[in-house]
Every structure is written in structure tokens, then in C-alpha cells.
Amino acid sequence: MPHPTDPPRIERYVPVDHAKVDFAGGFWESWTETVRKVTVPSQHRRLDEEGFLEVLDFHLPPAPLVRPIQPSGLSMQHFFDSDFGKWIEAASYTLKSHPDPALEAKIDAIVEKLASGQMRDGYLNSWFIRREPEKRWTNLRDLHEMYSMGHLLEGAVAHFEATGKRRFLEMMIRAVDHIIDTFGPEPGKLRGYDAHEEIEIALVKLYRVTGDERHLGLARFFVDERGRQPSYYDDEARRRGKDPKDYIFEDYSYSQAHMPVREQTRVVGHAVRAMYLFSAMADVAAETGDRTLLSACDRLFDNLTGRQLYVTGGLGPTQANEGFTREYDLPNATAYAETCAAVALAFWGHRMAQIDLDGRFTDHVELALFNGALSGISRDGEHYFYENVLESHGGNRRWKWHYCPCCPTNIARLIASLGSYFYTTRANELAVHLYGANTTEAVLGDTVVKLAQETNYPWGGDVRLSLSPAAPKRFALRLRIPGWCRTASLSMNGETVPLEVGKGYATVIREWRAGDEVCISFDMPVERLYANPEVGEDAGRVALKRGPVVYCVEETDTGFAPQKLRLPADAPLAATFEPELLGGAATLAGEAKKAVEAGWSAALYRTAPPDLEPVAFKAIPYHLWANRAPGGMLVWLVEA
């Protein structure tokens, strides 16, 4: 229910329908097409082959808990439903633009399996229904019960929006009804919230479909309740007969539940959980107008991007908690930087920019997208990284499947819905956030505006935007000027116009007519980046970036471990487009030095530094690494 004293909801910028964005001919075409043609079908095969789908065979006894899938053995996890949810979500996104009856049938089959298990009271979670029905809702702290239902719900919303079929959606509305009956501030209900945030995001998506205030209200309840003291998790543990101190971490910061969310100023705990929470806070803020949530998000965004983010847009440095440690702790070779976390940073930044059109949000969407998220999927579309290290000694390999396969479906659903990240609209405004060749249609009021981007971005910085409203229409075009860009210029129908930039966006207000053309040019030199001295791990090192793309050196190019490279501070570096390289990419070349092994004989240490000899230098986009011969890789190069 809306609170009587609620401020008006925020008129947010609404994303264009991703299915209306066609990337033909541009950078993203091969990625979106690969996800549609390879990734989505192969993930269904994996779910089948690896025995995941069997968890939905409600009529059979449950499978053994350990199955021989990975060398280490796959343990059945409590949260496999989430993988179906995310896979259905990704698959539905592709269906929306490319109908595919066979794929639809596969989704329907999963939905029917889920339907066969749903309890009469609406409860739906295959683990608890089949294995531990008596433990339902007894351990929100550890068992991901609503996390799984949240992903099913996101899948159901996407499925409904893609196909118009209500079956899965209605099932999940019944599940949500059950949660509303169980959780809430009213007497007799549990004041709990899932330790792994996710359902909050799903509930706002549901609300945007149903308009049912109870759906928004539940999301808001979960956000508001989080971190209240005394902790729900302590009470819940005692009800299970357990000592609350018997917990894997010292406090509930692992789940951002150590203090109320509005009081949090530092990004802590499990990285994906944090990003999902903050995304939900932005969503709830947008729908309720509650700007106290936004202020918290603002602070947390600055904390993340100013103190805890890898140069690649990766986040969460350690495996120990799959998340954050101390500020400025950004080790490279042991970086966890989970693919899901970078994907979720894109979710969060995207939501923030829907409320507050500020380039600092979109800059980080773009950073994660081109680097720390995209690195999570191979060029062939069916191999993955969970951890996205910034330095490898050759031991890192992409895998086909994982005992915790959260990342594959997460990167798939991001790429399959990428169009929605490019453009948002609000009243008489059309905002362009990302660059890359595509065509689309946006609707402003009652006017359809056709739009085309011609560009080879990110390999080049020139973008030609053609706008064709169905009828002449006055509106503001807001063009993001990337934070990485030092010099940009703008022309309107061939004439240079001054660039007026506020909070990272340039605005052109005029009556737009069919055929209007805006050209924007972003200077895109090769840049050397240095890390804040607080980041001890990058001391004496330099990273290379061009436009939004972070580069790395791979052993398969150098022929030796890239840790032996010394990049002179003044070495000129030039970008060249290599059409044959992994679908085409701009690489960087120049001259550097190599620390040579000669003269060391068997010594491990000596009093003279290694001799240096000149070598050709080549760097490739970080997101393309580990797609060729295995070997070392380095983002932060030693500066000579």
C-alpha cells in the first residue's frame, strides 16, 4: 500500500523496448546474435545434461545430493530454481525479437514442470518442496529461498512480456501472494527478508506489469526491514534451536543486513547481493519517490567507484565472501570480480540513471559492460569465467559449466536485453546512453522516432545519429559524453554546434524532423591509467585504455609471460583495427622492453636487475582474453 505521506513517485527515464533495438552491422551484433543462437540453446542443453532439470521432476524421489559433474563433484544447491528463472528470462528476451516456437516449447516445458510442483498455497521452491518441506521459511539467512523465487519471478515477467502468455506469470503471482501472506509488518507475519537480495528487483518488475501496490509494497517492506536491529536472522536462528553466533561470518554485513540500508555508507559483503540490493533500492525509490533511498545509493555508488572497483569494472576482490574486503583492496591475480557482480553493477547504474541522468552512473554501466562483464563469456558464446582476474600466470581457463552456474545466465540476460541500456525516454526527452551501431524506434508521447546510430564504436569515436520522427516533434536529445572522453565535438546537420554538457550529458533541444543528423565525435587516444596510491597492488604499474575498452597483454601474443614486460612511460602506442582477431577488434601496438632470462643461469635472486631488451608490444581488449591459446595475461603492466 502507498503510505499516505508518500512523496510523488519519480518520473523516471524509461528504457526503450530492447526488442526494438537492432544491432545489425555493429559491435554488439555478434554478441547478441551469439547469445541468441549459441548461448541460450547451449545453456538449456547444459541444464539438461548436467541434471539440473531433474530437480523439477516433482513426481520422482529427489536425486542424490552429489553428482559427478565437475571434477570436484557437483553438490545440488538450494538455489537451482534461480538458474531456470534466469535462463527463461534470457531466452524470453531473445524470443521477443526473434520468435522461435521450439525455444518457446522448451520454456513452456520448464514452466509446466514448475507448475506440477507448486503447492496449493502458492509456495514454489523445488528444493524445499521435494527435500525439506518442513524447513520452509525457517532459514532466510542461508538458504536463498526468496532469491530463487525472485529469479523465477523475473523470468515470468520477461516470459509474459515476450509471449503474452500469462500462465507462468500467474503462477508466480500466486507465489508472491503466499509470500505476502507470510511476510510483512502486520502482526502474525514474519518480519523477514532474504539474505540474498533479488526478489525485491523482481517485485518491482512485477508491479510495473500488474500495477498492484501490494507487489511494490512487499519490495519496499523487504528493503525497509533489512538490517533492523535486533536482527531477524538472530531470532530465526534461535527458533531453529541454533546459536546465532554460529554463522560463517562475524556479522551480517555479508548480506548488507548489518544496519538499516539508509545508514549504509560503505559497500560491504557479497558483491552480487550488494548490487542487487542497491538496484532494488533505486527501483523502490523511483516508484515511491523515497529519496532517502537514493541518497544512500548515491553515497554507496561513490564508495564503490571511488574505492572498491577494479579498472575493468569488476568488483568484489575475494573469494572468501565473494565480495568486498577493505577499501582499495584490489589484488589482480587473485581477483574474484565475479561476472555476476559486474553484470549487476550494470543493472544498478542503469537504474540510477533512470532516476538521475548523471553520466557517472552510465560511465560505469559502460565500463562493466565492455570489460568486467563481457570478459565473463567467451567469443564462442558457451564458455565462461566466474572470476575475472586481471592477471594470470596461465592457469585460468574458461569452463563449459560450473557447480554454481549463476554467471552464464546472468551475462546472457544482460546481453539479450542490451537494447534497453542504450536509450531511455521521459516526456519530451530522449536520452542516448551507449554508443554502438544500431537502429531503433522510440516513442515520445504519441510520436514514433526512428533512430539510427552509425559508428564503429568502441573501436572508433565517431557516431552519426539519424533521427526521424514520424512527424516533426520538439524534444530534448540528451547525449552522454563519456567520462573517459577529454575532447568531443558535435555537429547538427553538418554544422558544428557548441557542446553543452551537464552531469555527463550534452543536450540538443529542437524541433526534430525526419532525416535530422547529429554527429558526435569522441577523441579516443590510447590512455595510460594509474591507480590511486592507496591501491598497493598497482604501485608502479600502468593500465591501458582506449575509449571504454580496457586492454591487456596476453602471452599468446608476446610469446612470453607478460609479467616480464616493461612499458616505458613514453612508449608511443597506436591502435589498429584487426578484422581477423576474434571477430574484429582494435589492438594496441608499440615498443616495450622485456626483462630477459639470459644471464640468470639458475639464480632466483641476484644483486643486478634483469637486463632489458626491446620487444614489440601488443595489447588486446581485456574482454577478449582467454579465447586463444592458454597463457599468461596482465592488465596492470610494469612501467619501466
Next chain:
Amino acid sequence: MPHPTDPPRIERYVPVDHAKVDFAGGFWESWTETVRKVTVPSQHRRLDEEGFLEVLDFHLPPAPLVRPIQPSGLSMQHFFDSDFGKWIEAASYTLKSHPDPALEAKIDAIVEKLASGQMRDGYLNSWFIRREPEKRWTNLRDLHEMYSMGHLLEGAVAHFEATGKRRFLEMMIRAVDHIIDTFGPEPGKLRGYDAHEEIEIALVKLYRVTGDERHLGLARFFVDERGRQPSYYDDEARRRGKDPKDYIFEDYSYSQAHMPVREQTRVVGHAVRAMYLFSAMADVAAETGDRTLLSACDRLFDNLTGRQLYVTGGLGPTQANEGFTREYDLPNATAYAETCAAVALAFWGHRMAQIDLDGRFTDHVELALFNGALSGISRDGEHYFYENVLESHGGNRRWKWHYCPCCPTNIARLIASLGSYFYTTRANELAVHLYGANTTEAVLGDTVVKLAQETNYPWGGDVRLSLSPAAPKRFALRLRIPGWCRTASLSMNGETVPLEVGKGYATVIREWRAGDEVCISFDMPVERLYANPEVGEDAGRVALKRGPVVYCVEETDTGFAPQKLRLPADAPLAATFEPELLGGAATLAGEAKKAVEAGWSAALYRTAPPDLEPVAFKAIPYHLWANRAPGGMLVWLVEA
């Protein structure tokens, strides 16, 4: 039994009795006295307070498996007996030079507890006797059964040698008899060997006391059997009804049991296990004359020291297997470098130099001793490190006790017996391996030679050796010329004599008379060390060393994270002795640069490198770190 075709045993250099070496007035005095007065008594208190001693209450039901000792909870381990064994060993070493009836009574009490549990067939292992008697000898791969008995045996030998009491020794001889009845090449016996080497060392020590060839033969059997294919561990697992593939690692290299020991060329697996095995191989080689074992040791020593050793003498870079990974993998902040492993490197090197008087062995004994081993114990003698990192961001703290307290007693037994590492003798030779003020008596043939070292080594490089044989005696004095030393000079009774060095030792042969004086002077400049380019982690970095002592920078001295330091390649550095610093130490001082935070505002990355400003530079011996205010620490400094 000796094999009929055995070569003659090797006439090894035999260590002097450690109890005859008095370190009064020198570097080691405070360490040996602290170990005797603080470490040994406090470890007994810990064993008592923390419930370890209760495992020996054979008349009571076993204690619960998990006890609330560490925040993480202490699990009772299979191998607690080893801690009693090592503690008794260390305590006995101190008893030998400093009789202490109260301490002796504490040892006796433990021995009686052990005696009360020993089985009639000689078997002695508190875990299996009390908890799982039916599992005795069913899992040598995982359960450390002989490892524990080996440490009890080492304790028993030390106890006998210190006190002359035979009780514990006889108990352990009965235990060994039982092992001999159970294991061996004869039909009907098991051809097994413990996955955690240790008992082999103990058996050779026992043999040196008993002269019983069966004791040596069992050690030899275990060494010879190790790594034979098909693997004993596979058979054993099948006998337990388990799949041999159900193992925590891919193969048995974790326990150096992946191939026969003589074929091994690369140091692999668990670092302590490896060092114990190689120590045993050296011991068995010395006693049997089997030089094929020595050749393997030689290769493995070169592999370790040429490719897998930290500059501190630490070894075993990762926690994953408590051991080795790929060659040249020497990460600093995540270094495992277990105290026990550096201690055990000293064991191994010491044994190698008993057989082959080569300075490369003793150099590494000294390196480990002054750095990676000594860093494992605090200046106050009752706080410890398990991991000896080479870089800290302030999170590393010494602890009072540990859920796996193997390191405290290991460093204690090394320091308590340190005298035996200083001198060895063989026929008419007296070898001096280590420097540091002390007085001792060596026996050469039937002549007692009094010997005194006057020196403030390692803080200075001048050593005056006074030799006083009871009667004039011709013998060879072999003086180690440390590998780190570029320039040394020697004088004999005040007259310079030419230094003739072979394999790291200078030799002076003469008829020695009371009052003869040899002065040796080792040039000891501050040295910059660089790592082989194959060590990616140290690229662009420099370590500082003076004499045998490796230095580090601690935040408590700089006032800022040492990762912000840039040490110019030409910065002059001077050593000063600071008598007030943690008992007195030479520190290094000079001028360096600091990467300043000013100008970064909230940025995490930028295109200009950090500004540098001059700062005073100070470095302290690595072994003294983490004894003052907590903070960051760095061994490998960024060179500007």
C-alpha cells in the same frame, strides 16, 4: 637389515651437542633464552588450557570433536599427539643444558598419560585408541597415524638424550616394533607408508641411539616404498570401500607419493611433507651410503632454491595444498610460507651439509633461520605466525594459539637445539657453519677443543674465533664463507692469510694450539636483490638484504602504507644498530619517495601517475616484523 651389496655408510659430519653451545652475549642468546624461559613453559600452558592434554585422558570418554577455542572453533585433529611429541622434544633440548625438575615432571606426566593408553601390542596413537580403534592402519593417506608416532618418537629420543630416562624411549621402541610387525616388504605385511612424512626422520634418530638395524631398515623401507605404482593409497582406499579417485587432490604429489622418490626432480605438494621427506632421504643416504638418494636430494635442493623459494627462505606459496604450485609462483601478500616449512628447510639443509660440505646447503639453513623461520615467533616468545607473508596491508596478526598448532613447537625445537647447527665435526675436521657469538667445546678424536666466537653477527661481519685444544692438535678448520658475501678476509693470529674457498668453505689446516685466533671479516654492505624475471610478482621491485638478514618496511615506521614507497635505484642506504629496537637490531635508513594521495580527490584511477615526494626511509629485519603497532609491511619495494 643392511643389504649385502650396500655401499659403506657415509662418514658424515656430526653436529656438536647443542647443549654444549652457549650463546651468552650474542644475537642468539635472547632467542634461545626466551624459548627456554617463555616459549616452552607457555606452550605447555596452551596445551593444557586449550584442552589438548585431555586427548591423553585415556580413562575418560573422548571429548567432543569441536571445542570453542578459536573463533572458528577448534576441531580435534587426528594428529594432536604430534604436538606433545614436538613439545617434549623442544623441552628436552632446553633441559639438557638447563636442568629443571619442574619441567621434567611435566614431561613425565605426559609420558605417563601416553603410557596409560599404549596398547599391549605397542600401538600408540591417542586418536585411534580412544575414538576409532577399528580404523587403525586403514588410512595412511589422510590420517597422519605414523606422523604422530614419529613426533612422539623424536620426542622420546630427545628426552632420553637429555635425561637418560629410558621409559618414553622404550615405549616408543615397542611402538616401532609394532610398526615393524605390521609394515614391510615381507609377505603378509602392509607395504604402506604415511602420507605425511616424519617417522622416517625419527627412525634414523632412533637408530643412532639403538644401533638396531631394523630401525634404520624401516626408515629405508618407507623411503623406498614411497610413490611405487600401483599406489598403496589406491589399494588402501579400495579396502575401505572407497573410490581412490575420491581424493582432495588430483594425484599423490601432495604427499610426494606420485612417483618413486629417486625419480623426483621437482619439489611438489605439501611443503612441510616435502622437507621432511628430503631430510629423511639425506639421513637414510648417510647411514646406508645410498648415493642415489643423495642425487635426488641434490636435484630437488636446486629445484627448490632456484625456482621455488621466497627471498626470505620461506617456501610453499599457497594455502590450497599448504605447498608448492608452479615454479616461480611466489606471490607476496598471499604467501603461505608456513613457519614449519622454513624450519624444515633448515633441517634438510643441515642434513645435506653433514654429508656434503657445500655452502649452498648451509646458506639456505642460514637464510631460513634468520628470516622465514624466525619470523614465525614473536619477540616475546609466545605469539606466532603460521603464514609468513612478504606483504601485508595491516591485517596480519600474530596469534597466541592456533587450531593446528604445528608451528609453535617446530620453531621452538629448532631454536632450542640451535647449537647443533653451528658446528659439525668429522675425524680431523671441525666445520663452522653459522656465525654468532657463542662458546662451545668440540671433540676431535680424543681432543677437546674449546672454541669461542666473538662477533655481533648478523649485525656486523667481523668474527673472531678462538680455538683452544686441550693439547696441540692438527686438524682442518672449515669456515663457511656465506654465499651472500662478495668479499671476505682471513687472518690467523693477526696475520692475513689467503682465503681458499671450495664449495663455500675456507679451510685452514694446521696444528692448533691453545689461544690460536682466527679472524674472519665478511663485507656486509646493504644489498639490493632483484628476482628472476620468471617471478612475475616481483617485477619492478627490489628487496633489501644485509648479510643473511632480509629487510622489510613496516607501516609503524613509515606512518603510511609501505606500498606507497618508491625506492630510487640509486638511493644510498646505510645500516645503523639500534640497541633499543626489539632487543637491538641493525636497521637501514636512507631517502626514498612516497606516492602522495594529494591531487587524487575521490578518483580511483587517472591518467597521470601519482606525484612523488621525498620521505625518510627505514627498513627493519623481516624477522622482527609484527612485533610493534599493527600495520602494513612490505619486503619487495617498488623501485622508482
